Amino acid sequence: MEKSVIEINRLTKIYSSDSRRRVEAVKGISFSVKQGEIFGLLGPNGAGKTTTIGMLTTRVRVTSGDGHIAGVSIKDEVAVKKLIAVVPQQNNLDRSLTARENLVFHAKYFGVPKREREQKADELLEMMGLGQRQNDYVRAFSGGMAQRLMIARALMHAPEILFLDEATTGLDPQSRRLLWDKVRELNAGGQTIFLTTHYMDEADELCHCIAIMDHGKVLVMDTPTNLKKMVPGGNRIELELGEASDGLVEALKELDISGEVSRHDEADKVILSIQGDQSLIAGIMRVIQAESADIFGVRLHQVTLEDLFIHLTGRRLRE
Amino acid sequence: MKTFFALLERDITVLVRDLPEFVVRIAMQPFLFVFVFGYVLPNTGQVQSSYANQLLPGILAASMMMAGVQGTAIPLSQDFGAIKEIEDRLMAPIRISMVVLEKIVMGTLQSWIAGGLVFPLAWIIMRNNLSIHVQSFLTLFVLLFLVGIASAATGITLGTSISPFKIPLMFATIIIPMIFLGAAYYPWHALTNVSWLQKIILINPMVYAAEGFRSVLTPQVQHISQFYVVLGLLVAVVILSGVGLRGFIKRAYS
Numbered sequence: 001m002e003k004s005v006i007e008i009n010r011l012t013k014i015y016s017s018d019s020r021r022r023v024e025a026v027k028g029i030s031f032s033v034k035q036g037e038i039f040g041l042l043g044p045n046g047a048g049k050t051t052t053i054g055m056l057t058t059r060v061r062v063t064s065g066d067g068h069i070a071g072v073s074i075k076d077e078v079a080v081k082k083l084i085a086v087v088p089q090q091n092n093l094d095r096s097l098t099a100r101e102n103l104v105f106h107a108k109y110f111g112v113p114k115r116e117r118e119q120k121a122d123e124l125l126e127m128m129g130l131g132q133r134q135n136d137y138v139r140a141f142s143g144g145m146a147q148r149l150m151i152a153r154a155l156m157h158a159p160e161i162l163f164l165d166e167a168t169t170g171l172d173p174q175s176r177r178l179l180w181d182k183v184r185e186l187n188a189g190g191q192t193i194f195l196t197t198h199y200m201d202e203a204d205e206l207c208h209c210i211a212i213m214d215h216g217k218v219l220v221m222d223t224p225t226n227l228k229k230m231v232p233g234g235n236r237i238e239l240e241l242g243e244a245s246d247g248l249v250e251a252l253k254e255l256d257i258s259g260e261v262s263r264h265d266e267a268d269k270v271i272l273s274i275q276g277d278q279s280l281i282a283g284i285m286r287v288i289q290a291e292s293a294d295i296f297g298v299r300l301h302q303v304t305l306e307d308l309f310i311h312l313t314g315r316r317l318r319e
Numbered sequence: 320m321k322t323f324f325a326l327l328e329r330d331i332t333v334l335v336r337d338l339p340e341f342v343v344r345i346a347m348q349p350f351l352f353v354f355v356f357g358y359v360l361p362n363t364g365q366v367q368s369s370y371a372n373q374l375l376p377g378i379l380a381a382s383m384m385m386a387g388v389q390g391t392a393i394p395l396s397q398d399f400g401a402i403k404e405i406e407d408r409l410m411a412p413i414r415i416s417m418v419v420l421e422k423i424v425m426g427t428l429q430s431w432i433a434g435g436l437v438f439p440l441a442w443i444i445m446r447n448n449l450s451i452h453v454q455s456f457l458t459l460f461v462l463l464f465l466v467g468i469a470s471a472a473t474g475i476t477l478g479t480s481i482s483p484f485k486i487p488l489m490f491a492t493i494i495i496p497m498i499f500l501g502a503a504y505y506p507w508h509a510l511t512n513v514s515w516l517q518k519i520i521l522i523n524p525m526v527y528a529a530e531g532f533r534s535v536l537t538p539q540v541q542h543i544s545q546f547y548v549v550l551g552l553l554v555a556v557v558i559l560s561g562v563g564l565r566g567f568i569k570r571a572y573s
């Protein structure tokens with residue numbers, strides 16, 4: 001169950017095709033990805049996410065370090081290509097072919113037998129909501145449709161690992177949600193997924209494990225829950241009250257809260273900030289009722305991965 | 320091997336689908352050339368009727384060269400430069416050099432189709448002025464084979480080194496001069512009085528293609544000997560395939 005399917009060790013990429021400019025895009029990163037999980041590489045543009053995927057999928061030459069996919073060295077290109085499938089950042093569908101032909105030819109490249117590939121194409125077109133458009137040329141496909149077709153194509157040869165590079169970038173919110181559902185659905189069926197994104201909500205919602213990447217380095221890696229615990233302060237509940245007696249503050253502190261209750265006085269109200277999450281709200285309300293305090297508002301401040309990124313780098317994810 | 324044939328099948332499917340367009344693109348220019356210089360002008364007495372004998376092998380070589388170069392260079396340049404369509408084929412479980420080989424096979428095929436179209440066309444139009452004696456079919460096939468591969472290899476070399484925005488420039492600066500300075504419309508020996516040009520154009524593989532076809536189809540026209548023709552084509556194939564392969568690999572990885 002806890003088997004690693006990707007292991008990389010001090011993987012480094014220095015682009016130097018342009019002799020004047022040397023770009024150290026990935027700086028000796030190491031991590032492993034477990035079978036059956038959705039693993040996310042989260043980081044701003046230019047962090048080195050695409051380069052990392054490129055090295056794992058034989059498209060980018062490794063400068064140093066090594067990596068293994070299902071036990072196969074990434075230097076063994078042909079063997080690796082059999083194990084993986086990639087949905088790239090940029091649409092690379094075959095514009096001379098119809099949607100269905102894109103799938104069927106892809107499967108042919110991988111030697112999938114005829115019966116199987118036709119059946120699989122039917123299934124996947126249906127699953128991705130493209131059944132109606134299967135005989136259309138892909139030139140006219142919208143971003144969301146192209147993205148779903150590329151995922152269907154990737155699945156035609158039943159890869160061990162599916163790589164998705166910024167799969168939802170540029171999609172409208174609805175297409176994005178749809179794509180998330182598909183990713184979850186696939187993963188529920190046992191598919192290991194390696195994705196990159198610069199949307200912290202996407203990483204948070206989808207991934208079992210996230211590595212946060214910046215300037216070619218992995219800063220931290222853990223489950224979303226554990227990552228968010230790293231932010232000092234953590235989740236907070238803010239109360240907007242007319243007045244806050246010492247008794248009220250003391251009663252709040254009696255609740256099972258981990259940190260401080262901080263107080264901020266404004267002209268016509270008092271704001272109390274309590275460390276903790278939504279599980280405290282019921283208790284807080286009881287205290288407020290018992291003290292008959294005037295309450296104007298309750299706000300839950302949940303820590304996001306963005307907060308963690310700011311904590312780690314002093315910058316926002318999207319700048 | 321399955322993968323290799325699947326790649327080939329994909330390209331053939333697309334080619335067959337665009338066949339009418341392909342035929343017009345390939346045959347129009349040679350048709351007009353043959354019509355004007357092999358039919359209209361000889362019949363109006365402005366060109367000697369024996370010019371047809373010099374023209375036919377040259378037209379054949381030029382069409383084959385054009386078809387093979389265009390068929391590989393243009394799609395490759397677009398694939399690598401802009402649309403990245405080829406990425407899915409680079410991800411196929413096969414060595415990259417085999418993808419290049421597939422492209423060479425495909426270019427060669429297109430070159431042969433062009434030859435197969437243009438030869439009968441030219442023959443029909445100019446038949447009254449032609450005297451063809453095929454000396455050796457074996458030599459003819461060897462030449463067809465080498466010219467096809469040379470054209471595809473030229474196309475891969477060009478396609479992997481030129482950005483899609485520069486395709487028109489590539490025609491103006493490389494392909495058109497290759498044809499015009501390739502002994503297609505005149506035999507190489509006719510250049511004796513312009514000997515500097517005669518020497519320079521020996522670097523052009525087109526010269527060997529045109530002269531080679533003269534040597535088998537119309538041997539009565541003075542031509543470069545078959546030994547040098549085959550040697551020239553072999554050298555072109557080896558160099559251009561090597562350069563094309565290197566260029567392809569350089570573009571395929573970052």
Ligand SMILES: Nc1ncnc2c1ncn2[C@@H]1O[C@H](COP(=O)(O)OP(=O)(O)O)[C@@H](O)[C@H]1O
Pocket residue numbers: 015016017023024025043044045046047048049050051052573
């Ligand atoms: N082919 C390339 N040649 C030179 N530099 C590159 C190339 N591809 C990416 N880079 C550089 O490497 C860094 C990381 O890029 P990339 O891996 O695309 O980041 P991300 O996918 O996280 O946005 C950037 O500074 C980018 O400009």
Ligand SMILES: [Mg+2]
Pocket residue numbers: 049050051089165166
């Ligand atoms: Mg990227």
